Amino acid sequence: MTEGPATTPRSGRSAATRAVLFLLAALALAGSVTAAVRIGTADVGWTDLARVLGTRLGLDVEPLPPLVDSLIWDLRLPRVLMAALVGASLAVCGTVLQAVTRNALADPYLLGVSSGASTGAVAVIVLGVGASALGVTGGALAGALLSFGLLLALLRRTGLDSARIVLTGVVVGQLFTALTSLVLMASADADTTRAVTHWLLGSMAPARWNTVVVCAIVTPLGLLAAWLRSNALDGLAFGTDTAASLGIGVRRTRMLLLVVTATLTAVAVATVGAIGFVGLIVPHGVRFLVGPPHRVLLPYAALAGAVFLVWTDALARIAFAPREVPVGVLTALLGVPLFLLVLRKRGEL
Numbered sequence: 001m002t003e004g005p006a007t008t009p010r011s012g013r014s015a016a017t018r019a020v021l022f023l024l025a026a027l028a029l030a031g032s033v034t035a036a037v038r039i040g041t042a043d044v045g046w047t048d049l050a051r052v053l054g055t056r057l058g059l060d061v062e063p064l065p066p067l068v069d070s071l072i073w074d075l076r077l078p079r080v081l082m083a084a085l086v087g088a089s090l091a092v093c094g095t096v097l098q099a100v101t102r103n104a105l106a107d108p109y110l111l112g113v114s115s116g117a118s119t120g121a122v123a124v125i126v127l128g129v130g131a132s133a134l135g136v137t138g139g140a141l142a143g144a145l146l147s148f149g150l151l152l153a154l155l156r157r158t159g160l161d162s163a164r165i166v167l168t169g170v171v172v173g174q175l176f177t178a179l180t181s182l183v184l185m186a187s188a189d190a191d192t193t194r195a196v197t198h199w200l201l202g203s204m205a206p207a208r209w210n211t212v213v214v215c216a217i218v219t220p221l222g223l224l225a226a227w228l229r230s231n232a233l234d235g236l237a238f239g240t241d242t243a244a245s246l247g248i249g250v251r252r253t254r255m256l257l258l259v260v261t262a263t264l265t266a267v268a269v270a271t272v273g274a275i276g277f278v279g280l281i282v283p284h285g286v287r288f289l290v291g292p293p294h295r296v297l298l299p300y301a302a303l304a305g306a307v308f309l310v311w312t313d314a315l316a317r318i319a320f321a322p323r324e325v326p327v328g329v330l331t332a333l334l335g336v337p338l339f340l341l342v343l344r345k346r347g348e349l
Contacts, residue, residue, distance in 0.1 A: 083306075088305045137214065149175075
């Protein structure tokens with residue numbers, strides 16, 4: 001692989017074009033969330049959705065039967081909102097990591113961060129050490145930071161060469177995947193193993209309002225933290241020397257951004273399991289549409305990632321109904337050919 005900036009120099013779009021694209025993306029997200037709530041094995045009409053929302057807002061509408069109301073409010077709506085938040089988080093993580101590592105193939109899954117977060121979360125669940133939503137998130141964060149710390153330690157002498165980053169990330173990911181399997185085999189019973197294995201493939205089914213609230217707090221804060229370092233990301237995308245010449249504190253900025261991406265990944269994994277390829281394919285598509293400047297790229301990537309995962313999860317619910325496909329399986333099926341396309345476009349395949 002050849003080393004180079006994660007972004008390709010482009011003139012980008014005009015401000016007016018970008019504003020129109022942003023408005024269209026926001027409308028697409030709102031429409032996607034609304035439409036996806038209706039999709040599933042049980043039919044939900046537009047009137048049903050309006051009545052549920054009207055009831056929660058205290059409007060004078062006739063309430064739905066409790067079973068239908070619970071289906072929409074307690075299951076469908078949290079699930080769709082969680083898909084949007086996780087998709088936004090992973091897309092932002094991929095965008096940041098591709099700039100920080102100068103590697104167009106970087107995302108939390110390929111660099112082993114998702115595997116580390118999975119190990120931490122599974123250890124908390126199986127061993128019962130603070131097995132609450134907060135405890136699982138804390139375990140996932142510890143695992144994500146540990147895996148990324150190990151990755152950086154292994155790259156300390158060889159540098160952030162493009163090929164070494166991916167290869168070392170794969171090794172780290174396999175290590176933590178093996179540790180996860182070891183924890184399951186050593187400590188979990190058959191039912192727990194089956195449930196955790198299904199969760200590790202990525203599923204929005206566990207989403208509830210309490211976990212949605214956590215993600216709704218963490219995701220915008222992570223996006224804001226990355227967006228405020230947009231100029232630094234632009235510099236880092238073209239190398240540490242370029243960034244340093246612009247007066248950017250390379251080491252401090254890089255570590256801050258890595259902690260932000262590890263936190264976003266950990267919260268996503270703790271809630272819905274490991275979902276790959278969203279952080280890889282979405283930034284490339286958005287970068288093609290709006291250009292490489294991260295001040296513009298990051299918000300668009302968040303919106304596009306949200307829309308992408310909302311519809312992928314909707315497809316997961318109905319593709320083999322009444323059985324549900326883990327959404328991580330579908331993102332992999334969609335992501336692998338696009339991953340190969342990126343490699344081919346870069347002349348590395």
